[in-house]
Amino acid sequence: MTHLPILPILLPLVGGAAALFVEHRRYGTRIQRIVSWLFMLATLAAALALFATADGDQVLVYLLGDWPSRLGIVLMVDRLSALMVLTTALLGAACLLHACSGWDRRAPHFHALFQLQLAGLAGAFLTGDIFNLFVFFEVMLIASYGLMLSGGRGVRMSAGLHYVAFNITASTLFLIALGLIYGLLGSLNMAELSERIAQVAPETRPLVQAALGLLLVVFCAKAALLPMYLWLPEAYTRAPAAVAALFAIMTKVGVYASLRVGSLWFGPEAGAFAGFGQAWIVPAAVAGLGLSALGVLAAARLRVLVAYLVIASASTLFIAFGLDTPEATAAGMYYMVHSCFVAAALFMIADLVRRGRGDASSDIRELIAPPAMRRTAGVMYLVAAVAVAGLPPLSGFIGKTAILAATPAADMDWAWTAILAGSFMVIVGLTRAGSRIFWRTGTLNEAEAAAAGKRPPLRLTESTAIALLLALAVAMSLLAAPLLAYTQAAAEQLRAAPGYLETVRDTLPAWRHP
Amino acid sequence: MELALASAIGVLVFAGVYLLLRARSFDVILGLTLLSYATNLLIFSSGRLVSGKPPVLKPGLEADLANYTDPLPQALVLTAIVIGFAMTAVVIVLAMRSRGDNDSDHVDAEEPIAREQQERELLVRERQQQKGDRP
Numbered sequence: 001m002t003h004l005p006i007l008p009i010l011l012p013l014v015g016g017a018a019a020l021f022v023e024h025r026r027y028g029t030r031i032q033r034i035v036s037w038l039f040m041l042a043t044l045a046a047a048l049a050l051f052a053t054a055d056g057d058q059v060l061v062y063l064l065g066d067w068p069s070r071l072g073i074v075l076m077v078d079r080l081s082a083l084m085v086l087t088t089a090l091l092g093a094a095c096l097l098h099a100c101s102g103w104d105r106r107a108p109h110f111h112a113l114f115q116l117q118l119a120g121l122a123g124a125f126l127t128g129d130i131f132n133l134f135v136f137f138e139v140m141l142i143a144s145y146g147l148m149l150s151g152g153r154g155v156r157m158s159a160g161l162h163y164v165a166f167n168i169t170a171s172t173l174f175l176i177a178l179g180l181i182y183g184l185l186g187s188l189n190m191a192e193l194s195e196r197i198a199q200v201a202p203e204t205r206p207l208v209q210a211a212l213g214l215l216l217v218v219f220c221a222k223a224a225l226l227p228m229y230l231w232l233p234e235a236y237t238r239a240p241a242a243v244a245a246l247f248a249i250m251t252k253v254g255v256y257a258s259l260r261v262g263s264l265w266f267g268p269e270a271g272a273f274a275g276f277g278q279a280w281i282v283p284a285a286v287a288g289l290g291l292s293a294l295g296v297l298a299a300a301r302l303r304v305l306v307a308y309l310v311i312a313s314a315s316t317l318f319i320a321f322g323l324d325t326p327e328a329t330a331a332g333m334y335y336m337v338h339s340c341f342v343a344a345a346l347f348m349i350a351d352l353v354r355r356g357r358g359d360a361s362s363d364i365r366e367l368i369a370p371p372a373m374r375r376t377a378g379v380m381y382l383v384a385a386v387a388v389a390g391l392p393p394l395s396g397f398i399g400k401t402a403i404l405a406a407t408p409a410a411d412m413d414w415a416w417t418a419i420l421a422g423s424f425m426v427i428v429g430l431t432r433a434g435s436r437i438f439w440r441t442g443t444l445n446e447a448e449a450a451a452a453g454k455r456p457p458l459r460l461t462e463s464t465a466i467a468l469l470l471a472l473a474v475a476m477s478l479l480a481a482p483l484l485a486y487t488q489a490a491a492e493q494l495r496a497a498p499g500y501l502e503t504v505r506d507t508l509p510a511w512r513h514p
Numbered sequence: 515m516e517l518a519l520a521s522a523i524g525v526l527v528f529a530g531v532y533l534l535l536r537a538r539s540f541d542v543i544l545g546l547t548l549l550s551y552a553t554n555l556l557i558f559s560s561g562r563l564v565s566g567k568p569p570v571l572k573p574g575l576e577a578d579l580a581n582y583t584d585p586l587p588q589a590l591v592l593t594a595i596v597i598g599f600a601m602t603a604v605v606i607v608l609a610m611r612s613r614g615d616n617d618s619d620h621v622d623a624e625e626p627i628a629r630e631q632q633e634r635e636l637l638v639r640e641r642q643q644q645k646g647d648r649p
Contacts (some may be wrong), residue, residue, distance in 0.1 A: 051551055131590060145604055157612035158623030161539060165621075168546050168601050169534065175553045175594055182587065384612030445531050 004053060005062040005075045006083050007046035008122040015039025016115035017102070020369035029105055036104075036111040039335045040096050043118060047082075047089035054082035055486065059493070059500055061128070061507040068512075069189055069504045070074055076128035076191070076255050076500065079490035080333065084125040084256055087337045090472060091344055092118050093250055096464035098348055099242035102142075107151035107240070108467055117143035117246065124253050128504065130181070132214075137222070141167050144250065145242045148235070156238045163235035174218045178210035184505065191504040194264045194497060198271050199484070205272060212265070216258060216277045223254025223314045226280065226288035233307040241351030244303070245344035247468075251310055252336055255317045259329070262321065263494040278322050285318035286418045297432075300363050302350040305433055306343060319418060320403045322409055329330075329491040331402030334484055338395040342388045344421060345469035349381050352462060353437060369437050373458045378438040380466050385430040387473045390423045395472035395476040402484060515563055526552035539609040539621050546605065549575065550598035554591050561587035 015036065036370070054060065058079035063069060096114065104110040126135050145167075149160045182188055184207055185196045196263050198207050221228040237245050258281070266276040282498030292315060296309035313335070320332030353369050369377055388396035390401075400419060407415045476483060528549050533545030561584030569585035571577055607618075616623035 072573075109611045131593075135593065136596075139603075141606065142600065145608075149608065153611075157608065157615050157625065158621070159606050161605070161612050161621060161623075164601075164605050165534075165542055165546065168605065169549070171597075171601075172549045172553050175550075176556055178590070179553065179557035179560040179587075182557075182590070293568070468539075 001062075002053075002405060003062075004046065005060055005077045005126060006044055006064070008050060008089070009075075009119050009126065011039055011046055011117035013123065015043070016112045016119065017417040019111035019115055020109070024108065030109050033100055036096060036115065039115060040093055043122075044089040047122075049084045050077060050081045051086045053077070054079050055489075057493070060477075060505045063506050063507060063509055066443060066509045066512045068509050069507060070192070072238050072509070074128040074189065074504060075126045076504070077126060078493050078500075079262070079486065080256075080494060081125045082335065083333065083472055083486070083490060084252070085122050087340055088121045088125065088249055089244065091246065091340055091469075092121075094341075094465045094468045095242045095246040095346065097461055098245065099467065101459040101465075103108070103151075103240050103242055105327055107147075109146065109150060113143045113146040113150065117147060123254065125256060128190050129188055129365040130193065130231070130378070131178055133172070133180060133190075137174070137253070140170060140250065140253070141171070144243075144247065145178050148239045148245070151240070157232045159238040159317065161321070163231055166231045170218050170221045173214055173221075177211050177312070178216065180207070184208050184211060189276060189500040189504065190261070190264055190292050194267075194434060195501055197265050198269060200272070202272075207279075209273075209276070212273070212276060215261065218283070219254045219258040220281065220284070220318075221254070221364065221377055223251050223258065223318070224311050225254075225314065225318060225440075226284040226291065229288065229292070229311045230309055235487040236307040236347075237301065237303040242465075244306075244347040244351075248310055248343040248347065249340045250297060251314045252340055254338065255314055255321070258318075259321050259332075259494075264497050264500065267495070267497050269434045269498060275324065278324070281318055282322035284323070285315045285322065286414060288312075289315040289319065289418050289422040292341055293422040293429070296426050296429035298364070299429065299433075301432055302353060302364060302367070302437065303347065305364075305429060306346040306350055308409065310343050312330075312340075312426060313343065313388075315451075315505075316403070319415060320406075323403075323407055325406055325408060326488065326491040327406035328403060329494065330484060330487040331399060331406050333487040333490060334402060334476075334480075335396075335399030337483075338399050338473060341469045341472045342384055342396065342502070343474070344382045345380070345389065345466050345500045348462065348466045348469070349377055349384060352377050352458070352466070353381075361423065364433050364436055366439055367437055368488070374438060376458060376463060378434075379472060380463075381434055383470050383473075387470075387477075389427045389430055391427070393477060395473050395480070398480045515565075518565065519559055523552045523555050523559075526555070538619050539612065541618060542621060543602065543605055544611060547598075547602055550594070550602070554594055554598070557587055557591045559587075559596055561585075640644055 018035050018039065019032060024037050054077050061069070062075040064073045064075065099110060099114070117140060120136050120143055123136035125139060126134060127136055144162065145164055148163065149156065152160070178188070181193070184204060185193055187193055187196060197208065224232045236247055239247060266273050268274050289312055292308045296305055296312065299305035299308055317332050317336055320328050320335065352373060353367065387396045390396040400423065404416060404419060415442040520571065528543045530549035530552060535543065536545070564583040564617055567583045569582065571581050575581045604618045612623055613619050618624055
């Protein structure tokens with residue numbers, strides 16, 4: 001049995017512990033950064049190796065502690081989870097680079113929390129056990145509370161209180177759903193549950209529906225679907241830039257979880273539960289796309305605008321996965337990866353523009369990009385905006401076109417209208433913000449000029465981090481054909497969900513014989 | 515026993531949700547705590563209520579659910595208790611810090627009444643200014 005599947009979780013966990021050891025003043029930031037980067041690069045290498053390994057038809061099953069799957073917890077690696085782990089690692093590297101421009105010195109325990117967050121994210125993508133998914137959600141969330149709040153004060157604290165209270169409530173609902181599921185179905189292994197859900201007796205069906213519905217509500221709350229997105233703009237705009245950029249993938253964890261659960265439990269062979277929940281998720285996603293596009297139009301600050309873009313991309317993904325064809329799912333996966341990178345880049349650019357202004361207003365109507373960084377930041381904003389809005393030739397265009405092309409004829413009316421109208425409003429909002437910030441000339445007043453003189457206009461690490469993310473988006477556009485072929489294979493693999501159960505059952509412990 | 519446990523969970527959830535929706539951060543934290551107690555009881559009961567049977571194997575007793583109680587929910591509830599406890603600690607620290615920084619125990623970090631009063635005073639002042647400008 002190869003130990004590769006555990007590495008993307010184990011390496012950042014060890015890295016988090018190691019980062020705590022070198023936190024003392026006598027080591028200095030340099031050693032801390034070296035340790036953090038060592039583990040980051042090792043995680044990236046493990047994610048790449050996993051990505052290469054998963055590109056076969058075999059679903060890898062890893063038995064934790066060598067316990068057979070009916071007793072212990074399993075990790076499952078298929079193409080989708082390997083792709084998401086790789087995305088996490090790439091995004092994490094860019095965020096770490098950005099944080100190394102100075103934020104990591106201002107926020108206590110930054111490196112340890114950052115590594116733990118990576119471990120939680122990788123675990124959530126890899127686990128094959130629903131209770132273990134809860135545990136990794138918590139690891140990820142607890143680290144995110146620390147990352148968001150350490151080094152902050154004032155308004156950030158109250159925004160953090162909302163974020164924490166909301167997420168704890170959602171986690172409590174998750175636990176209630178898990179208690180009901182175990183009580184009713186007697187298992188927590190996701191593959192095992194798929195068989196038991198298909199065989200539920202008609203008299204217990206309403207109760208099982210309630211438990212599974214609660215679970216979907218939790219995933220949608222994490223993914224910021226329509227009625228439950230109100231926490232997101234405030235939390236993401238108050239987080240420091242490197243952290244907000246990493247948070248761009250946190251909503252995708254909710255989308256991933258509902259896609260995973262949907263393909264395993266609510267596939268065509270699930271009988272009465274086939275397509276469960278889609279009847280209200282898809283309309284909510286359509287309405288959410290419209291509302292978040294309005295949010296983009298109405299945003300008064302650049303970071304609020306980006307936060308609404310994150311909600312819009314999650315809603316687009318729910319629409320794509322709700323279309324329920326392998327082609328649409330494949331296109332959605334491509335779009336999911338692309339939107340992580342581009343949203344993260346936009347969060348960093350927003351911070352760059354705002355920082356040059358010192359404590360002055362960050363309202364788009366008053367904000368003018370400082371002259372020193374106007375050209376670089378403007379070009380970066382242009383590339384990111386073209387990619388995120390879905391204009392040719394960048395990855396957003398390819399992703400959205402693939403989703404539109406994969407729409408079945410019956411769903412064409414509402415899906416095309418929603419996605420195209422949403423994109424149009426997003427383009428208008430981005431154009432307005434860009435032209436106001438980068439094209440308007442104006443003089444800085446005294447306080448701003450003093451602030452701009454005091455701060456270094458453009459740090460190399462920051463612009464490298466943004467350039468790295470944008471380069472990833474450009475690479476995704478250039479390599480669109482192989483990537484789409486990969487996601488197509490991943491979607492086909494998800495379709496063949498019954499095979500997961502056999503693989504899980506057939507995986508025997510290597511040396512334990514209970 | 516089922517009825518007693520079910521109504522205990524129900525009352526805890528009721529009180530928890532009520533407190534969670536209040537505007538003071540202390541009440542919200544209490545609400546979260548009560549909700550997590552209710553959840554722990556619910557998870558514990560998902561292994562069915564059995565009295566007088568151990569969750570660990572004993573020599574000489576056949577290993578099935580007739581002789582034992584299900585050990586898994588007990589392990590799950592332990593995890594849930596630990597995580598819930600840690601979360602309560604985090605949110606208490608956060609609420610105290612928010613109160614210290616913002617001088618308010620309100621979840622929005624500002625008193626709605628105080629803000630209304632400020633706005634009203636501002637309005638009165640503006641009107642007075644307008645009156646002063648006119649003659």
